[in-house]
Amino acid sequence: ILNVEQSPQSLHVQEGDSTNFTCSFPSSNFYALHWYRWETAKSPEALFVMTLNGDEKKKGRISATLNTKEGYSYLYIKGSQPEDSATYLCAFQVWRKLQFGAGTQVVVTP
Amino acid sequence: DAMVIQNPRYQVTQFGKPVTLSCSQTLNHNVMYWYQQKSSQAPKLLFHYYDKDFNNEADTPDNFQSRRPNTSFCFLDIRSPGLGDTAMYLCATSRDREGLLTYEQYFGPGTRLTVT
Numbered sequence: 492i493l494n495v496e497q498s499p500q501s502l503h504v505q506e507g508d509s510t511n512f513t514c515s516f517p518s519s520n521f522y523a524l525h526w527y528r529w530e531t532a533k534s535p536e537a538l539f540v541m542t543l544n545g546d547e548k549k550k551g552r553i554s555a556t557l558n559t560k561e562g563y564s565y566l567y568i569k570g571s572q573p574e575d576s577a578t579y580l581c582a583f584q585v586w587r588k589l590q591f592g593a594g595t596q597v598v599v600t601p
Numbered sequence: 602d603a604m605v606i607q608n609p610r611y612q613v614t615q616f617g618k619p620v621t622l623s624c625s626q627t628l629n630h631n632v633m634y635w636y637q638q639k640s641s642q643a644p645k646l647l648f649h650y651y652d653k654d655f656n657n658e659a660d661t662p663d664n665f666q667s668r669r670p671n672t673s674f675c676f677l678d679i680r681s682p683g684l685g686d687t688a689m690y691l692c693a694t695s696r697d698r699e700g701l702l703t704y705e706q707y708f709g710p711g712t713r714l715t716v717t
Contacts, residue, residue, distance in 0.1 A: 495643065523703045534605065535691070535708040542703060580644070587632060587651070587697065587704045591643040 493517050495583045497592035504571045504599050511567040512595040514581030518562035523584040526555055526566055529594070530577045538566075538579075571599045604628070607692050607709035614682055614716055622677040622712045624692030633675040634706065635667060636691040644691055650675060651697070682716045689713050 496515045504510045516524060523542045529535040539548040544559040552569045568575050578596045582589035605626045614620040624633065631652050636644040648657045650669045664686075666678040679686055690713075693706040 500641070525705070527708075532710065534710045537705055537707070540703050540705050584704060587695065588634075588646055588649065589704070589706060591636075591645075593641060593643040 493583060493585065493590045495581060495590050495592040497579075497581055497595050499595060500593065501596040501598070504568075504575075504597060506571060506573060506599055506601050508571055509567065509569045510571060510597070511565050512579065512597075514564045514566070514592055516562050516564070516581070516583040516590075518560060520585070521559045521583075522586070524557055524559075524564050525582040525584060525589060526564070527580040527582065528577045529580060535580060566595075568597070571597075573599050573601055575599050605692060605694055605707055605709035607690075607712050609712060610710065612712055612714045614714065616684060616716055617681050620679050620682055620714065622679075622690050622692075622714070624675045624677070624709055625673050626692075626694045626707075627673070628694055628696070628707060629672060630694035630696045630707070631672065632695045632697055632704070633669060634693040634695070635675070635677050636693065637686075638689045638691060638711075639687075647677070679714075682714075684716050687714060687716045 526538040527535040541557040546557040555566045557564045576599045578594040580594045582591045608623045634649040635647045638644040647661045669675045689711045691711045692709045695704040695706045
């Protein structure tokens with residue numbers, strides 16, 4: 492069983508503040524690292540698929556970095572807004588399957 | 602819009618009473634997955650179909666079965682639900698493209714199942 496760990500489990504952010512959280516994964520047999528955003532009552536939505544060590548991806552105010560040698564990825568939210576409130580899941584790809592972490596629940600308060 | 606649809610969104614069933622959850626997709630993807638997510642835990646893959654080929658995970662209980670009658674539809678059958686099967690069930694799809702190593706998955710909104 493591959494362990495994908497996310498920390499913290501939850502965090503509260505004031506509107507306008509920036510935040511970041513971590514996903515750690517096995518550093519061997521790496522295919523790809525996926526990030527998803529899951530808002531309540533909606534479908535999980537793909538944010539990034541990261542494949543190369545040192546990869547940095549950005550989508551609006553959200554960005555992610557990848558370190559495959561040490562087995563971690565950071566996701567950053569700049570200038571958090573209430574609409575960023577969601578659970579952020581990372582997933583380590585093994586072949587055509589994803590091994591998920593338990594997620595980081597982000598609550599942005601006005 | 603192309604999408605993954607799950608029905609019902611909420612299901613309450615009694616202990617031991619068979620239940621079927623439905624997933625359909627308009628993406629024409631050849632791979633379909635079923636996940637189980639219990640409260641505050643990681644989504645756990647139960648099984649997946651690659652075209653018509655069924656791939657079970659080693660630790661998926663026999664109580665869980667699946668059917669894929671065509672490309673668009675996939676069903677999750679729980680033959681005798683127990684209280685421990687209360688969870689969110691997510692369906693996802695992806696497309697296998699030659700030479701592409703990444704499998705981005707597209708999810709439905711899930712079915713929240715409660716066993717009483």
